[in-house]
Every structure is written in structure tokens, then in C-alpha cells.
Amino acid sequence: MSKSLNIAVIGAGAWGIGLACTYSRIGNVTLWSRSEPGKLAETGRLPRLPEIKLPASINVTTTLPREADVAFLVVPTQALRTISTTLNDILPASVPVIACCKGLEKDTALFPLEIMEQTMPHHPKAVLSGPNFAIEVAEGLPTAATLAASSRLFVQEAARKLTTPNLRLYASTDPIGVQLAGAAKNVIAIGAGITIGANLGENARAALITRALAELGRLVEAMGGQSRTIYGLAGVGDLILTCTGAGSRNYSLGVALGKGNSLSEILAQRSTVAEGALSAATICDLGPRYGVETPIMDAVYRLLKGELTPEQARDELLDRPSRLE
Ligand SMILES: NC(=O)C1=CN([C@@H]2O[C@H](COP(=O)(O)OP(=O)(O)OC[C@H]3O[C@@H](n4cnc5c(N)ncnc54)[C@H](O)[C@@H]3O)[C@@H](O)[C@H]2O)C=CC1
Numbered sequence: 001m002s003k004s005l006n007i008a009v010i011g012a013g014a015w016g017i018g019l020a021c022t023y024s025r026i027g028n029v030t031l032w033s034r035s036e037p038g039k040l041a042e043t044g045r046l047p048r049l050p051e052i053k054l055p056a057s058i059n060v061t062t063t064l065p066r067e068a069d070v071a072f073l074v075v076p077t078q079a080l081r082t083i084s085t086t087l088n089d090i091l092p093a094s095v096p097v098i099a100c101c102k103g104l105e106k107d108t109a110l111f112p113l114e115i116m117e118q119t120m121p122h123h124p125k126a127v128l129s130g131p132n133f134a135i136e137v138a139e140g141l142p143t144a145a146t147l148a149a150s151s152r153l154f155v156q157e158a159a160r161k162l163t164t165p166n167l168r169l170y171a172s173t174d175p176i177g178v179q180l181a182g183a184a185k186n187v188i189a190i191g192a193g194i195t196i197g198a199n200l201g202e203n204a205r206a207a208l209i210t211r212a213l214a215e216l217g218r219l220v221e222a223m224g225g226q227s228r229t230i231y232g233l234a235g236v237g238d239l240i241l242t243c244t245g246a247g248s249r250n251y252s253l254g255v256a257l258g259k260g261n262s263l264s265e266i267l268a269q270r271s272t273v274a275e276g277a278l279s280a281a282t283i284c285d286l287g288p289r290y291g292v293e294t295p296i297m298d299a300v301y302r303l304l305k306g307e308l309t310p311e312q313a314r315d316e317l318l319d320r321p322s323r324l325e
């Protein structure tokens with residue numbers, strides 16, 4: 001691919017920085033930051049990923065771009081509607097837009113692509129999801145992810161063009177499965193963290209991950225997605241990473257909850273997003289709506305609300321009726 005590809009990355013959080021770094025290897029990157037980029041000129045670093053010295057070729061700006069060959073939207077899910085509405089007014093409709101957040105909008109229960117169907121109706125669009133810690137992508141370590149859109153032709157071409165030397169993209173035509181997996185794995189990772197924080201053991205964590213995967217597969221099918229998506233990068237891949245990786249904010253939030261801290265105490269000490277804490281209520285509404293039992297995600301949500309202790313959740317889950325695996 002020629003280096004003349006102009007790539008806009010909207011959002012200078014950890015994941016925006018990670019994507020900007022990898023895309024600077026195949027294109028000219030403009031990275032939009034909502035606030036003035038701090039001491040960037042002196043240090044070459046941005047506050048959300050201070051370990052990373054930004055390649056000098058990346059243009060960091062607080063002005064939203066008016067043109068690009070592709071734009072990655074990398075803000076938290078709850079901020080996507082506002083920013084994509086603004087972008088729709090200034091970015092030509094021919095520019096493909098890629099949603100990079102993982103979660104559901106709280107008020108509407110919509111996935112990122114569904115939000116953008118409303119706010120950027122005429123742009124070609126896809127969603128990016130997978131086992132992708134921002135810092136590793138920024139460091140150039142090998143990574144793979146799924147790019148999903150309903151149009152096979154579009155997504156295959158986009159995955160080919162947007163693969164970088166360290167970020168290999170696989171195309172999928174199941175945006176529902178990919179987005180549900182991306183949203184749910186954050187909640188499940190909180191549950192995995194709780195089992196470790198509360199000293200329930202590694203057996204318990206492995207059982208939780210595996211049974212949550214089954215829960216997720218049933219929900220994906222009920223929602224019109226493909227259960228095999230759950231066994232791909234956006235599903236089991238991201239679950240493995242976030243349920244075991246200490247670098248996960250959702251997992252570490254779970255560990256702190258398991259140790260007995262309340263959600264409000266934990267959130268008061270953090271400035272970055274843990275999407276699972278924001279999406280849990282909305283995800284747990286999906287089960288009853290689609291007629292699928294989601295006992296593990298429900299237990300995590302009740303723990304987040306302070307309605308259950310880890311021990312009570314353990315007892316409830318172990319006490320469920322016996323069934324075929
Ligand atoms: N950090 C990671 O390793 C990965 C994160 N993600 C997903 O990417 C999304 C963003 O995560 P991070 O970049 O890690 O979060 P972050 O907390 O590091 O940064 C979020 C960025 O969005 C900006 N922002 C927040 N509210 C905004 C608003 N109302 N309008 C405009 N900008 C706003 C913030 O200023 C900040 O720059 C999340 O959905 C997360 O699940 C996905 C893959 C990897």
C-alpha cells in the first residue's frame with residue numbers, strides 16, 4: 001500500500017494512540033484530540049499512553065479533519081453519537097468510517113455501527129474488534145483483529161487495505177456477533193477479575209470464561225448473529241486476553257471489586273474507561289428481550305450494583321440446575 005493513504009484517527013485515548021502508531025507505518029496519520037495535547041511538543045508523548053513516544057510523522061490536532069481516505073472513530077461508546085454526528089457534517093459521505101469502541105449505548109441499547117447508521121447514514125462503515133491491548137499495538141507487537149461489516153465486498157477490501165505490518169485484519173460479515181462479543185467480553189472480564197480478586201481460584205475463572213462463552217453464543221444466535229463468530233478473534237480471542245491479562249481495565253476493575261472495594265471507590269481512582277461497568281445493565285437487558293438466560297453476566301451486573309458478594313454469586317451459579325454441556 002502506498003504511504004499516501006490519509007488516515008484520520010478520532011480520539012487520542014489509549015486505543016486511538018495505538019491505532020495512530022500502527023497506521024503511521026502505512027499512511028499519513030492525523031490524530032484528533034479533544035483537548036490540547038499537553039506536553040506533546042516537549043516529550044513526544046500523550047497522557048493516555050505515556051509509555052509511547054509518538055512517531056513524529058503523526059499530526060496531532062484539536063481540529064476535526066475535513067477529509068481523509070478512512071476515519072477510525074476511537075472514543076468511548078457513550079461519546080460516539082455526539083462525535084459521529086459532528087463528523088457527518090464535515091466529512092464527505094464517500095469516506096469509510098470504522099467504529100473502534102466496544103460496548104452498547106446506554107439509553108438506546110444500540111451497538112456502535114447501529115449508532116453510526118443513524119448519525120452517518122451515507123458513509124461506508126465497519127467495526128473493528130479483537131484481542132488488542134493498545135500499548136502492544138503501539139509498540140509494533142504482532143496483533144490480529146476482526147473487521148466486520150454487512151457488505152462482504154467492502155469489508156474484504158477494507159481488511160486488505162487496512163492491514164499493517166503488525167496489525168493483521170480478518171474480514172467478517174457478522175457485525176452483530178462481533179459487536180456483541182466486544183461488548184460482552186468487558187462484562188465477563190470483570191467477572192473473571194472478581195474470581196481472582198476474591199480468591200475463588202483459577203478453576204473458577206476457567207469455568208466462568210467457558211460458560212460465559214456458551215452464554216454469549218446463545219445470545220448472538222438469538223440476536224441474528226452467527227455463533228461461530230464467538231470462536232473468532234473478537235470472541236474467544238478477546239475473552240482470553242481480557243480475562244487473563246493484567247493490562248485489562250475491565251479485568252483489573254473486577255479484581256478490585258473481588259477484593260471488596262465498591263464500584264464508586266474504584267471509579268473515583270480512575271480516569272480511563274472500563275466499558276463493562278457502563279454496558280453491563282444494557283447487556284443484561286438483552287437476555288430477557290431475546291429469551292436467553294445469561295446468568296454469568298447477570299451475576300456480574302448485580303455484583304457491580306453491590307447487590308451480591310462474590311461468595312453469594314458463586315453459590316448462586318453453583319446451585320443452578322444440572323444440564324448438558
Ligand atoms: N485501550 C485498549 O487497549 C482498547 C480499547 N478499545 C475500546 O476503545 C474505546 C476507547 O478506549 P480507550 O482509547 O482505551 O479509552 P481512553 O479512556 O484511554 O480514551 C478515551 C478518549 O476518548 C475521549 N473522549 C471521552 N469522552 C469524549 C467525548 N464525549 N467526546 C469526545 N471525545 C471523548 C477522551 O478524551 C480520550 O481521549 C473503548 O470503547 C474501548 O473499549 C478497544 C480495543 C483496545
Ligand SMILES: O=C(CO)COP(=O)(O)O
Pocket residue numbers: 102130131132133134186189238241242247248249250251273274275
Ligand atoms: O479491549 C481491550 C483489549 O482487546 C482492552 O481491554 P480493557 O478495556 O479491559 O482494558
